Amino acid sequence: MTIQNREAFLDGLAANLGRPRRTEGVKRPIWSVTPQLEVLKGQTQDELIEALEKQCQAIHTVFKRTDKAGLEQVLEDTIQAYKGQSIIAPNDQRNDVYGLTNLFKKLEQSTEIHIWDHTKEKENQVFAERADLGITFSDITLAESATVTLFHNKHHGRTISLLPKAYIAIIPKETIVPRMTQAAQQIHEAIVKGEDVASYISFISGPSNSADIEMNLIVGVHGPISATYIVVD
Template sequence: MAIQNRDSFLSNLAANLGRPQRRESVSRPEYSVQPQHEVFKDYSAEELIGVLKEHCKVIHTDFVRTDKSDLQATLKRVLDGYEAASIIASNDKRNQEYGLDKAYEEFSKEVDVHIWDASLGKENQVIAERTDVGISFSDITLAESGTVALMTNKDNGRSISLMPKCYVAIIPKETIVPRMTQAAGKIHQDNEKGIAPPSSVCFVTGPSNSADIEMNLIVGVHGPVKVTYIVVD
């Protein structure tokens, strides 16, 4: 695709900055101090899980740990705790690997289950808006801030973590990294390898909340009121 009027735009910009237009590429500087790589650098997987668990208390998020064999029962307990009458889940290839395909089939005997269906288009969002609980996998999990990074695509819409009353993130243990530095690094590496990028990357840190008005914390302003992280060994 041709870029229209690029040279005249850049020349005008350089003139207003009072310097010649720079033509050569800019090299990345080598900083003598890079603290972004030092935080939790030597932590083991277990130590990072400990950091994540502690920070969940700060962000008002329930923390649960289980393994693949007990995931269905664990998820059922969480849904019962939310008194869920309906759920919406991503159509993730990991559903089968973690036994969630069978779990959703079993859950459908008691609650309304909708698996994100790309062929339905906007109807998925309408369903998400009226649903009690959204469920999806975390692709990268930031221990420091208690953040799940969600790579959205046609089978995993953003609405799953945003529009239902409650949200459950399934966190494979191997997705846990120290902080944003490592998450950005992985996304960059995937891009360098030619892996197709997601439609968006959503960073979700616990339930929706805001303290904009008189510093009073209000939960559930523009998203789920309750969130549970299930770490799976």
């Protein structure tokens, strides 16, 4: 993508501000008050998990906790509870690490399993639209708002968590941070280091919710009707 007329645009902004353009020496201000850094400050990972579990109740999300050895059984039970007959998941290396690949092989005799294939873009979307379940890993998890952060790439389309009837987020314990502040810091630090950062990032807080001006809550208007978070120690 080519940026058009950037210099003229920036010159115009500087002129309207009544000063020449600054092209160097710009420093971030140091704020005297930083309330965004105080929320859940000093909490242990277990305390953050407690905050996450409490917030899950507020956003109508099922919360489960297990260890790595027990994840396969907990995930299978969750799939059965949703009566999931069709499942879509990203082509993620963590599928092997956390035992999802073995589970999918076990289920494929009775369940449609679709692993995202970047060479079949439309086919991926069509399957996601009719799928019972979308399953992904959370890359950063915000305890305060019970929000999972998904870094999308060609192996992980955003429709996996957007189009199926229900959504399951697998949350490695080490991904949990207090709030959006720490997530933004992680992303910013990765950019500064020159790391390959996803061009599209989703922040998902439970199932789809929408409320009108009278605050009548409607679930499932523009996304999954149900959601389950599984924290893995």
